[in-house]
Amino acid sequence: MAKNRQFELLCLLLEGKMWTAPELAERLEVSGRTIYRDLDALSAAGIPVYAQRGRFGGIRLLEGFQLERTLLTPEQQEEVLAALQAMTGLLPDQGALGRLSALFRREGTNWLEMDFTGWGEGTAPVFATLKEAILSRQVVSFTYHNSAGERSCRQVEPMRLRCKGGSWYLRGWCRMREDFRLFRLTRIEDLTVTEETFIPRQGLPEEVDTETDHPVALRLRFAPSAAYRVHDAFAPSAVTAQPDGSYLVEQTYPAGEWIRSFLLSFGDQVEVLAPEELRTELREEGKKIAARYK
Secondary structure, three states, X not given: OHHHHHHHHHHHHOOOOOEOHHHHHHHHOOOHHHHHHHHHHHHHOOOOEEEEOOOOOEEEEOOXXXXXXXXXXXXXXXXXXXXXXXXXXXXXXXXXXXHHHHHHOOOOOOOOOOOOOOOOOOOHHHHHXXXXXXXXXXXXXXXXXXXXXXXXXXXXXXXXXXXXXXXXEEEEEEOOOOEEEEEEHHHEEEEEEEEEEOOOOOOOOOOOOEOOOOEEEEEEEEOHHHHHHHHHHOOHHHEEEOOOOOEEEEEEEEOOHHHHHHHHOOHHHEEEEEOHHHHHHHHHHHHHHHHHOO
């Protein structure tokens, strides 16, 4: 972990600008003490880190320093290039890829492909707008549809974009909730970047509360014919194959309208064993569906 952070620190210093320790600590989300330890480690490795005292001082690399290709092994160089190549559809600026390819004197084998878009139009415009807002530290406003079917107007201090479970989310400070929240990009409408800037808040948690209810422990039984969807939707550790060919799934999910809709999409291929209140909700929803088709 420290090696990865130190490499990221070196990449920041290679930009050529003068940094202060608090700026570096904020970018890497560590303490100032950790930054100084990492700088000492870089210096011990032969990287000419220069610290200038005074009002206009800061931390930078000595002028004329160039990153030696031998800093990374050929295997590590391939991994870096493959990661950048895989992101081409999402990050169309190939400047970093081109510069590293020239530095390493290799093109990479392009063995990895990642497609972050959906089958429809996708969220690329929203992603690009939020990226710029995060980098410029500008407050965004948008209309959001949460999993309970509620529609609300939000003002958010955007912090990060996160990909989880095949979907993109915005992590940031929601001024309406007065807390960190996670927003799914496909549920964002009327996105606007305001003129207001903000100072990033400290303590962004690794797991951010979503706009959903409390977590609920599910116990589900799926028919053998639902095998492919079971393996698509659930972690292997949550799935137990039964002697009759059915599947028992035990997993915890956030409650809300979305989980009912998800389970209803299986039709008669799933039975909710627990919790009892969810069984009741699906039973009543099934009655409504049947009534509509009479």
